[in-house]
Amino acid sequence: MDSSSLNTLRQFVDVDRAQVADARATGGEVIRIPMRPQMMSIQVLSAVADNLSWFMEQVTGRGYQKAEEVYDVGFTVREPGHQAYGLKVNAEGGIVIIARVALLEDETIFQRYVNYLRTGIYL
Numbered sequence: 001m002d003s004s005s006l007n008t009l010r011q012f013v014d015v016d017r018a019q020v021a022d023a024r025a026t027g028g029e030v031i032r033i034p035m036r037p038q039m040m041s042i043q044v045l046s047a048v049a050d051n052l053s054w055f056m057e058q059v060t061g062r063g064y065q066k067a068e069e070v071y072d073v074g075f076t077v078r079e080p081g082h083q084a085y086g087l088k089v090n091a092e093g094g095i096v097i098i099a100r101v102a103l104l105e106d107e108t109i110f111q112r113y114v115n116y117l118r119t120g121i122y123l
Contacts, residue, residue, distance in 0.1 A: 029110050031114060
């Protein structure tokens, strides 16, 4: 994936309005990204999961992949073979929600991903 991937993602979601939100009732922080109007949620979720997988590979140096959820519409992004942790990508009423499956080793990853979405620069 290259710098054009963020431009492709912009067709599906409003990256400028991405935010880290407190969702203590559901287990902590989540990322909320508004979908563009008239988009099918499965296409949007797939595009976000692909971009998130690429981002996680870049910042951790480890291979991340998306896996489609079996009993729900959405994806889980994690290292192959690691079922205990990762990131879940699903939708709630026109908003893409990215939540932790379990604790990640880097608690700053949500803010770093939102910063990347807004600026195109990952740190």
